[in-house]
Amino acid sequence: MDPALLLLYMLVFPGFLFLLGYAFFLQFVDRKVSARMQARVGPPLLQPFADFVKLLGKEVITPRGVDGKTFGAAPLLALAAVMTAFLYVPVIGGSPLAFEGDLILVLYLLTLPTIVLFLVGWLSRNVFAALGGVRAVTQLFIYEVPFYLVLLGPALAAGSWSVSSIVEWEASNLWFAALQPLGFVIALIGLQAKLERTPFDIPEAETEIVAGPWTELTGRRLALMRLTMDVSLVVGSALIAALFLGGPLLPWPVEPAWFGAAIGFLLFLAKTLGILLVLSTIKMAMGRIRIDQLNAFGWKYLASAAMIQVLAVLLLKGWSIP
């Protein structure tokens, strides 16, 4: 791929511009669907964009005794990490930057926002923020292990660590959602926990510790942090769509290449929206559980189910190699 096209790929289409637009759109869909489930009307289409621009226009307050530079840099770090993760996720056919092992890179980059949230919470010298930060990291340990184990499944079955080649493997035979249903369910739960959405929004528990690590963020820092959460929603659902629902590739090749890519892109949109609908329904159907209950639930059920899933994949893989 010549550098000009690659630059276009990275910056415009399935790159950052599209990612930002799609992140705002997914936030809108999420809020609209949630509102409709609560018999409410819900926000207008451009609401996330308006929130973002308004927050950019707000005054930035750094509490006394807080190191302004780190406090300002943290959201930028989180946003950069999550946006680069998107480049390795296939949007229209395999991603040109794919290399063996980009699945691990994407997973690592997706974990950074939680660490940054903890840092912001700890830095902002506010009791609520510190407590929120500690809860964020505690929650990280609980759901991270099953989430990674379960995403190993497709890599093991497809025999490669690159998301794009996993998608190619799926194109030729069954999707992993059918092959590893347990893995698919745990991946969804893990994503819901990673994005700190309602059953797992313990760090940002609005009614207990004001806004958790977000309490002291104002102005453009808050804007960037909210954008990070939206972008990680896009990247997370795109990753699960790729690994479990076959991503943007069609099983049978379509003759004109661009037409195939267009249909693939539509498939990608449909799958990510489908995953988002599932996540919104979960968000609306449950209340927030306590951190110790999450601990019990996480280690007893999630981790063991994930291990069973990986064992099953290994056993099946062992027999199938002739």
Next chain:
Amino acid sequence: MSLSQRLVNWARLKSPWITIFNSGACNACDIEAIATLTPRFDIERFGILSKGSPRHADILIITGPVTRKQALRLRNVYEQMPEPKYVIAMGACGASGGVFKGLYHVVDSVDEVVPVDLYIGGCPPRPDEIIDGVVKCLRCSRRTSPAAGRSGGGRRSVPPRRPSQRRRPQR
């Protein structure tokens, strides 16, 4: 006004975030303010979100007369909010202490403690009156909103009853 200025004004009108502060009210105004979030009145269709932390909010809705004990806390919450911020005093109590005027533990009206931008009458005002108040507060903010990010000192559209020179909040 430049394109960026128009864009920021548009964004400010489209997503005003509120936080409700109960400064000693009989909480009739509070349950009516919370009723605006619920399906029948639903302020999220105007992009209005109710935020917990004053740091995230643009509009501070104060319900009730300011009791002496709550005055300092109210001042504190007001100082924490980032510019450009607006204050709405709700109900008859916010305007003049209402039925509690003159009681020994009540500071008569809100604007002795914080400069107020808009008063919503009624005891308690109906949820649709509250929404109308917030929308009017936005309209008056459009005429005088400062350039993006610059926090203006004396740019209040409605001068408070007692012309107090409002110092910028110390960072």
Next chain:
Amino acid sequence: MAEVVVPIGPQHPALKEPVNFKVVADGEVIVRLELDVSYNHRGIEKAAEARDFVRVVPLLERVCGICSHSHTTVFVKGIEEAMKVDVPPRAQAIRTIVAELERMHSHLLWLGVAAHEIGFNTLFMWTWRDREAVQDMLEEITGNRVNYGINEVGGVRRDLKPAVINAALARLPLLEQRIATYADMASRERTMLMRFQGVGKLTKQQALDLGAVGPTARASGVDYDVRNDDPYLSYPDVPWKVVTDDHGDVFGRTLVRVGELREGLGIVRHCLENLPGGPITTKAPRAAPRAEVLSRYEAPRGELVHFIRTNNTDKVERLDIRTPTLANWTSVAVSLVGQNLADIPVIVAAIDPCLSCTSRITVVDREARRTRTMDWEELRAHGIRFYREKEGS
């Protein structure tokens, strides 16, 4: 994590109103708690002494926005008892209808807020949407959604026209069906059960010792209900029963409140259907004779008491208001020690504190039976032992 002093309030999203907790938490476990209320103290009792009976009713209407009818009814009932005025049955029935409607809207409000405390916003939105039906009924009957202003000394200020009665009766079936779904949801939804069961437990003996009132006490098996013990208005001739439960925790209080919702609906339907005829008010004399009355009332949150002393003038010599939430604070503070930090909003919300009523107080790091201050070490032991007992049981 070392001890952390977590100031919750007075400005805090969990609390509809300003109460200030200084909670000392060891990690997530609450070890000590200092509670400072009275941010809403406005000095109403002093003002009541300066207003005659006509002007004091609007003031008492605004002691608390959610239970405004309770305060005016209990006051007016007391003054009528002092003046030995008997109120026509139609006025009593109208007062009962508005009282039960207020109880219904207050309990629906509480169910929504409790669900919001644990982040279950869907139930919050649904309950508040159905509460609008009750608000519409109240608006048609009294003319206002909150602070109804229907009471005056000697009777009621607005009559019920047949159109209003039919409109109200038409709304009850849908409301009944919605309440049934909430009862079912409150007792079966997984996360609500996880967050409500076993939280803020009060045994029957503890509830009695700590003077808990209303649904908080009835959820621990105490069957005190002023409508039953000290009958007033037209409760004696309406078929209803006291709702009690023996879970003793937040889950039990939810069931009691939902049960009271059903009972309230039954009372409203009964009163609307056979509303006695006749006048709605009688001519009350201007001044009340020298008398001392303890007027009790079952407000949505518990037993509300007005101690009224009159002295041959048209003003009250002394009005002492003891609100239900004031009585519940002791039981909350004791049941909070040893709980999780995350449970504070749930437990506090469980007594449905109406801080505008309670412009009073208290500290507590006291043990159940005897109130003595504990020094620091004792408290830590108490907190941990309390917690271990909870784990053990």
Next chain:
Amino acid sequence: MSPLAKGTVAAAFDGLGPVEQVRGNRIRLTTTPGQVRDALTKALRELACDHVIQISAADNGKTFDLIYHLTGPHRTVVAIAVELPRDRPEISTVSDLLPPAGIYERQIHDLLGIVFAGHPGLKRIILNEDWPEGEYPLRKDWKPDPSKFYGGVREGAQ
């Protein structure tokens, strides 16, 4: 449990003071400040009163009236009335007999100035921090003195 009769209450409170039946289920005992504690212990033990409705306090110009209202499964309200001298309003606390009384006594102390001897934590609770000491708003002879600062935002510190 059947409501209490005047006779049983008089028998329980013999020697503490006159007992009168005010209304259907209201019985009132007038006693001296010294005997309040054992009147309460008798009410708790013999008359099975386990719930304190209210401790009402009133300033009738000359003296302070303190009335303990109790009830129990018998649904009768037993009231124990006490008068305190105006110059030295002092009475022993009952918060160890009735835990919720700790709350009511602190409120009465803050608003009326009645001192409850032996109360574990009689600190300021209702009025705000910078309310002047020794000023009790609910007393009949209390007038707000414009020269003093009663709390809220100081004029200068706008």
